[in-house]
Amino acid sequence: MPTALLSIRHKVTIAVIALYFFMAAGVAGSYYFMYQLEDKIAYLEELSKLEESILEIRRFEKNYFLYDDQKSLATVLYHIDRVKELLKKNVPKIESLSSHEKVNGFRADLAEYERLLQSCWTARVGEECQKSSETRAEQEARIRSLGSRISDFAEGLARQKRQSIRQTMRTAVQIQMLVFAVVAFGFTVHGAFLVTKVIKPLRRLEKSTESIAKGQFKPIHDLPPEKEIREIFDSFNRMAEQLKIREEQLVQSKKLASLGTMLAGVAHEVNNPLSNISSSCEILMEELDQADPDWQKQLLKKVLEQVDKARGIVLNLLEFSRNKDxxxxxxxxxxxxxxxxxxxxxxxxxxxxxxxxxxxxxxxxxxxxxxxxxxxxxxxxxxxxxxxxxxxxxxxxxxxxxxxxxxxxxxxxxxxxxxxxxxxxxxxxxxxxxxxxxxxxxxxxxxxxxxxxxxxxxxxxxxxxxxxxxxxxxxxxxx
Ligand SMILES: Nc1ncnc2c1ncn2[C@@H]1O[C@H](COP(=O)(O)OP(=O)(O)O)[C@@H](O)[C@H]1O
Ligand SMILES: [Mg+2]
CATH class of the missing domain: 3.30.565.10 (Histidine kinase-like ATPase, C-terminal domain)
Structure with a gap:
């Protein structure tokens, strides 16, 4: 198998850097959404003020019509001024939530509402607003319908704003989940990569080391493409080869050493039966004619025993020296x-x-x-x-x-x-x-x-x- 283009170290480094980048991008994205959220919340506060003022307007408008008191009317007018001010401050933002036409419509409604109330105010001063009860009832109905349109508009704005905040939060959570999923997946792939590319070859190496311990000098075949592992396996194979050569040399020299001891032993061990045989033969030769045949038989039996002993030694030695597979x-x-x-x-x-x-x-x-x-x-x-x-x-x-x-x-x-x-x-x-x-x-x-x-x-x-x-x-x- 050819060597892989990138070493394991490079692959791991690249994967880790990529994961870090991705995590950093995820954090930056989350930060951006949080920042936006903060902005939106601040703006929601402004809108809440607008909504509150409009609610106040409606409350005091009701009071004014119920009790017909000037104080309520003054409060209504005061809050209208506040709403106008808030509107002026937040026109572009409000227009982004609603539309230019709607904002203009709201402004017109507000102006008309104010005008009617003001005319009531001046009319009252000039005692004109109460001139005819019909005019007053009509005017009241108009004011009420304008008021409810104004408050509907403000409510709508706040609702939209809340929805947009919810959306931003949802997106932020989704982004975080996505980053988490990708990073978890990345780490899993990374772990699996390390297991297959590093741990498994190490296991193979461990097994081969064990078989070397048992005297089995088998080289590792199928070298993996990863440079580092390949190098380790290569040097392991070189070591196994050297060990095998050394062991053979050692066995050889041990054999040579024992051969020396053995030769001396063989000489001695074989010499004993030989000299026994030779002396028995000499006696037999000298006394062949006169001796008792039984005694001669006994001597010959001794000779045979000694021959057997010498043969036993030689057979054992043959067994040892034979290098037959x-x-x-x-x-x-x-x-x-x-x-x-x-x-x-x-x-x-x-x-x-x-x-x-x-x-x-x-x-x-x-x-x-x-x-x-x-x-x-x-x-x-x-x-x-x-x-x-x-x-x-x-x-x-x-x-x-x-x-x-x-x-x-x-x-x-x-x-x-x-x-x-x-x-x-x-x-x-x-x-x-x-x-x-x-x-x-x-x-x-x-x-x-x-x-x-x-x-x-x-x-x-x-x-x-x-x-x-x-x-x-x-x-x-x-x-
Ligand atoms: N089981 C044993 N108990 C006691 N001594 C033993 C035992 N096995 C071997 N030996 C000793 O080791 C020596 C060498 O044994 P071995 O090589 O079989 O030669 P041999 O049996 O021919 O003497 C024996 O002579 C004996 O002294
Ligand atoms: Mg024995």
């Missing part, structure tokens, strides 16, 4: 362990109890024959360590770290502290001449390591010993 397969542990025990049946005295406790259907991926050989070596050591009565237990379970654990425990004599570092060395044995070759643990260790597993020993002299095998529960590519 393991033929791994999936198999269930329990039947294999039971089969191995049945092969050892002849070597296990009846006073030794053997317990097997394997999790049901527990499987491993290994070379069946070599695994059997390893278990056989460990069990026969355990049996040999018990003098008289005792227990050998074999337990296997799936461990949480992806390994299968097999523990082989015995209640035997244990291993001395000073011997512990040596037990995996070739030809190290504490057993009597002819009983042990000292190759069992050496070979077992090699088998387990070549499966990508490990072997640990825990022993207490006088109490017993436990060997713990850890084998990867899945397919391991490198061997």
């Amino acid at each position: 393991f033929s791994k397969e999936w198999f269930e542990l329990e039947p294999i362990i039971r089969k191995t025990l049945s092969l050892l049946h002849g070597q296990i005295p009846p006073q030794i109890q053997v317990d097997v406790e394997v999790e049901p259907r527990l499987k491993i991926y290994a070379d069946k024959q070599r695994f059997q050989q390893a278990v056989m070596n460990l069990v026969s050591n355990a049996v040999q360590a018990i003098d008289g009565e005792g227990v050998v237990s074999i337990k296997a379970r799936q461990a949480t770290d992806g390994f299968v654990e097999v523990a082989i425990r015995d209640t035997g004599k244990g291993i001395k502290q000073e011997d512990l570092p040596k037990i995996f060395d070739p030809f190290f044995t504490t057993k009597d001449v002819g009983k042990g070759t000292g190759l069992g643990l050496f070979i077992t260790h090699d088998i387990i390591l070549r499966h990508g597993g490990s072997i640990q020993v825990d022993s207490e002299p006088g109490k017993g010993t436990t060997f713990l095998l850890k084998l990867p529960a899945q397919e391991v590519v490198n061997e």
Whole structure:
């Protein structure tokens, strides 16, 4: 896959800047609406004053007609002046809410209303308004209808203004909700982006690191296009490659080192039976004619025993040096362990109890024959360590770290502290001449390591010993 044009850092930065800009625009928009709202509220106050004055006008107009008092009339005239003043101050705004014609109509109505009331005032002074009751009633009706038109107009204005404030508030809330939705969406997309582009590759890396810990040096394929992750994966792959080379070198040098020890051992171990064979042969040659045939047979039997011993050593060594590929397969542990025990049946005295406790259907991926050989070596050591009565237990379970654990425990004599570092060395044995070759643990260790597993020993002299095998529960590519 080609490298992406923009790195993750750039993409994240751009996304964050874009979100900030959007949020800033949202805040600016809200601020603008709030500012407008403030303006509108201030203006609504002016309109309320206008409405109030007009209400006062209507109230005192009613009083005037009811009680016919001059004071009410004077108050009406005073409020008309106020309304005129407020109108003059707010003409453009009022015209924007209503229309030029309507405002002019209102002004004309107001002027006519004032004129009629004033004429009443002067008429009253000149006693003319009351001249005929008909004129007065007519005049009153006209004044009333004008008054109600005036107050309708003011009410309409205030209603419109309130509506416009409500609208502004609604728009502001809508804008805020929109900004919130977009920002929330942006953050969600951003989070999803980080998860897919960063967290998931990190998980892959974690998995690969785990398999390296199990000795599986698999490079990561399908490098993602993101530059940073690609670089990390690249260097991880380089590291895995180097580790693999180093491990191979290490195994090689370990083998060389043990080869030295082994050669000395082989020379010694094979030399013993050879010199036994040779001295038996010499005796036989010298006394071939005179000796008793039974005694000759015994000598020849000894020779055969020594040949067998030498062959055993050579066979074990062959097994170790052979670099033949393991033929791994999936198999269930329990039947294999039971089969191995049945092969050892002849070597296990009846006073030794053997317990097997394997999790049901527990499987491993290994070379069946070599695994059997390893278990056989460990069990026969355990049996040999018990003098008289005792227990050998074999337990296997799936461990949480992806390994299968097999523990082989015995209640035997244990291993001395000073011997512990040596037990995996070739030809190290504490057993009597002819009983042990000292190759069992050496070979077992090699088998387990070549499966990508490990072997640990825990022993207490006088109490017993436990060997713990850890084998990867899945397919391991490198061997
Ligand atoms: N389960 C055990 N209990 C006590 N000692 C043990 C046990 N397993 C191994 N050993 C010690 O480790 C030595 C090496 O074992 P191994 O390599 O199998 O060789 P061998 O059995 O031929 O002596 C043994 O001689 C013995 O001293
Ligand atoms: Mg042994």
